[in-house]
Amino acid sequence: MATEIRVPTLGESVSEATIAQWFKKPGDAIAADEPLVELETDKVTVEVPAPAAGTLESIVVNEGDTVEVGALLGQIAEGGAAAAAKPAKAEAKAEKPAAASKAAELVDVVTPSAGESVTEAEVGEWSVKVGDKVKADDVLVELETDKAAQEIPAPVAGTVVKIVAKTGDTVEPGNLLCQIDASGAAVTAAPSETTPAEAAPAAAPAPAAGGSSMPPAPSASKMMAEKNLSADQVAGSGKRGQVLKGDVIAAVQSGITSAAAPAPSTPAIARGPVAAEDEAREERVRMTKLRQTIARRLKDAQNTAAMLTTYNEVDMGPVMELRKQYKDLFEKKHGVKLGFMGFFTKAVCHALQEIPAVNAEIDGTDIIYKKFCHVGVAVGTDKGLVVPVVRDADQMSIAEIEKEIGNLGRKARDGKLGMADMTGGTFTISNGGVYGSLMSSPILNAPQSGILGMHKIQDRPMAVNGQVVIRPMMYLALSYDHRIVDGKEAVTFLVRVKESLEDPQRLVLDL
Structure with missing residues (x-):
């Protein structure tokens, strides 16, 4: 049969x-x-x-x-x-591995669903290899989507007998990642089973011109021929570095010219040994899914929105005095430190209620006005910028906002952010001041129509009541979509934020 x-x-x-x-x-x-x-x-x-x-x-x-x-x-x-x-050498031991295989209890570890709008993920670094013993909930591998990283735990204790998805592979929900033998029988069977499978690719053709252990995929070869590109001009993302059709498309979109483009009068010698020496000191790293998405979304925002930025400055003295006076009492009562983000988020919510266009978004020929304030707070991580969302911030106290921002910040740095933490924002606050930025023009977080940039607090001489005094000042920047927000509305919004911060009692009295 x-x-x-x-x-x-x-x-x-x-x-x-x-x-x-x-x-x-x-x-x-x-x-x-x-x-x-x-x-x-x-x-x-x-x-x-x-x-x-x-x-x-x-x-x-x-x-x-x-x-x-x-x-x-x-x-x-x-x-x-x-x-x-x-093979004859396997016959003597065939009976024992076969018996072990029958007793094996293989548990499939598959790609979980990462959210409604996430259809694929990139396989990151594996924490285990074939033959490793794991306990239940041990981290096996990290998957990276275009929004966040997700650690995949072992569903059971046992031995890793097979790893299907390699680092760099793209997987979809339901795809098999690896198999774990929960019975222990595969401990002896694993070497004899996995070795032939691993040996098969080893017998593949010699490395191609691009340094891959596999030749380019047929469709990729065809497209490279059409575009007159050579294999060493395209970075392969497939298994064992194989060049795929998508890699060729990406290379063409990035502006790589054809292999025939350089004139014969400018051979490689013209670049000289200096170029080769520089290349030896370079490091080529494939962009992560998250970084690719950040790049795409920011460029899309520039291409789509009519972005404009308006600036103002705020005297942070009153907020700083308030923090100094109540920070110990605040932390003792609420269990969280009193920072600046609580004041800024509350001030933004007040301004959004007065200027609803900044809290709206464009959908085709419609404008959608949001009757709520879901404020995104940009957080820098070692893998890129993520924007977790403080939901219904307008309904929260400063203490509640500080607690939620602290919680989201920890989850972001630990790679624990879920889809629910990342979606639905109506406005964003970006604090470049923590890195020392004095002034910047933030890019919109589409489809939002506004983003507020905070900056470094710096002592500057200011004229106050006819006298020159030193005050702790911060530049504020509001980038907005001029298709939906008029200049008058943008300036008024920023002035309202400034007024709330320079007179914090307005936040308490809801003025």
């Missing part, structure tokens, strides 16, 4: 794939779940595992062919043929 090998479901919007590479040939013995063939789509490469153990009987599609979901790839002959094809 033969078992069919078919193209698996590749994702909601992916209906076809290209055969990138066969790891086996007809007549080869294969184990269940051993990778047989690699498929390449515009988004990701997928290894198709053997649905059963046996002998590869036939291959019906060749490398470079395009196949649809569900199409027949080949057939596996089950039964004695597979056993006869095993």
Whole structure:
């Protein structure tokens, strides 16, 4: 009886794939779940595992062919043929591993759903390797989406027997990441099972020109030929550094010129040994999903919104005096330090209620006015800028705001932010002052229409009642979408924020 090998479901919007590479040939013995063939789509490469153990009987599609979901790839002959094809040196131990395999309790670890608008994630660094023993809830791997990083814990205690998704792979919810044997039987079986699978790619063709251990995918090769690009001009993101079609598209969009572009009169020698020396001291690092999304969203905001920035300055003396007077009592009662963000968030909420256009967004030809204030607070992490949201900040006290900002900041730095923490903001506050910025023009966090930039507090000579005095001053910057917010509204908004901070009693009296 033969078992069919078919193209698996590749994702909601992916209906076809290209055969990138066969790891086996007809007549080869294969184990269940051993990778047989690699498929390449515009988004990701997928290894198709053997649905059963046996002998590869036939291959019906060749490398470079395009196949649809569900199409027949080949057939596996089950039964004695597979056993006869095993290497002689494995026969003496065949009985024991087989028995262990039967007793194994394999638990699949799959990509979890990361939120309604998140359809894929990038596999980060693995904390374990095949053969490692893990306890329940031990961190296995970190997945990175375009909004946050998520640690994947072990669902059970056991031994890691298989890692399917490699670092840098793109996975979708439900995709298999690894397998854990909860019975302990795979401790002895793992080496004999995983070694052939790992050895198959090792027999792949010699590295291509771009330094990859695999040649470019067929569709990528075709596009590189059309664009007159060479493999060493494109950074591969596929398994073992393989160049995919999406890599070629990204290279073209980034402005890389064709391999034939340099004139013969300017050979590599013209660049001289200096260029080679500089290149040896460079470090090329693939952008994380989060950084790619930050770059795309910020550029989209510039391209879409009619951005303009208005400035003002605020005397921080009154707020600083208030903090100095009540900070100990405040911390003792509320269990959180009294910072500046609570005052700024409250002042912003007051101003948003008076100038609702700054709290609105454009949807096609409609303007959506928000009757609530979900204030995003930009937080810098080692992986990039994230903007967790203080929901219904207008309904909260300064103490409640400080507690929530502290909680969100810790989650951001620990990579624990969830989708609910990151979505729905109506306005954003960015505090570049913590890094020493004196003045800047923040970029909108689309589709929001306004963002307030805080800056460094610096003593400056100011004219007060006809006298020159030294005051702790801060520049404020409001970037806004001029399509929906008029200049008068933007200036008025910033003045209201300034008035609230220079006279904090207005916040208490709701003025």
